[in-house]
Amino acid sequence: MKGLDISDRVRPLDMYPYDDYKVILKPLAHLHYAYRIENGGITIELSDYLKDAPDKVINDTCKAIIKWSSGRKYVAPDSLMDYISSxxxxxxxxxxxxxxxxxxxxxxxxxxxxxxxxxxxxxxxxxxxxxxxxxxxxxxxxxxxxxxxxxxxxxxxxxxxxxxxxxxxxxxxxxxxxxxxxxxxxxxxxxxxxxxxxxxxxxxxxxxxxxxxxxxxxxxxxxxxxxxxxxxxxxxxxxxxxxxxxxxxxxxxxxxxxxxxxxxx
The missing domain is CATH 3.30.2010.10 (Metalloproteases ("zincins"), catalytic domain)
Structure with missing residues (x-):
């Protein structure tokens, strides 16, 4: 399923320790978070419901997923929770x-x-x-x-x-x-x-x-x-x-x- 590449909306420091990264919005029915690690880089998939979200919401969510990719529990950031509850x-x-x-x-x-x-x-x-x-x-x-x-x-x-x-x-x-x-x-x-x-x-x-x-x-x-x-x-x-x-x-x-x-x- 083709997605929209929004990597240019993400701050590089928020993707540490990955130098190579991609952030894609996917058109799925439910809110969706996923990541894939290949050749030392990471691809993050977010729901396209977030296409109009402020950049802070996108970056905070990516940071949470980066932590998740390192074995920590995924915790939705406050900025995301506030946004999707509005x-x-x-x-x-x-x-x-x-x-x-x-x-x-x-x-x-x-x-x-x-x-x-x-x-x-x-x-x-x-x-x-x-x-x-x-x-x-x-x-x-x-x-x-x-x-x-x-x-x-x-x-x-x-x-x-x-x-x-x-x-x-x-x-x-x-x-x-x-x-x-x-x-x-x-x-x-x-x-x-x-x-x-x-x-x-x-x-x-x-x-x-x-x-x-x-x-x-x-x-x-x-x-x-x-x-x-x-x-x-x-x-x-x-x-x-x-x-x-x-x-x-x-x-x-x-x-x-x-x-x-x-x-x-």
Missing amino acids: DDFIVRSRPLYLDRSRSFRRDQQGAHKNLLDSIERLLESGLVLESDIQNSYITWAEHMAKYRFGQCNQMFRVISVNPDLDSDSVPDTVVDYVVYHEILHLRQGVMRGHRPHNAKFRGWEHSYPDYERIENYLRNFYVGRRRSRQKVGLLHQEARIGIEHYPAVVGVVQVGNDEGHLSRI
Whole structure:
């Protein structure tokens, strides 16, 4: 996959101890970091979501990857975390992420359930605040693994829900709970590390009414049940939450630490 060479944006001292280096932006669905060492030189691959990032963000990220290449743990620099957490980055990058992903229906209206109804009920109950869902996007998934009921990309603030829950036989409170779980990941925001389901998160999760009963329902969801193959009809409404609006568009990894999901086995 061809990339854009931005080596001229990088300070040579930030690439020490490598004299020969190249920095490439690659067009991938998720934020991506990688490096390759050949003949004493290093090639760093970054996501092209960073093409408009300030040079400081690019240089700080390259320095972190250089440390990673020497055997140290990769730690995302503060400048990068601040940049990818900004509303400007999210608003500009999310449409591209949605276009590149093949797993979204880009519709909150299902055959039987509307995800915005779940949002409204959660807001009315006080379990979710307006601030939790600002600058966010929700949609039914095109498909999702068995026993994975929801997914949240915290970086681009996109929630998707398993289409098998789009059924009159599924109680609204179950769909609401799955949406609630994913909104909690939005509340967390982009995190360093790989533990989105920490103690604080579990405390929020357990505050949902009838938590244990719904968890048991999801654990047994596919027992004796055939997976539905039905497709949502031709209705393509906009999936919108909060302040941003993206019309339905025809379109359409190395996953970083920006994913949270609800799976039950």
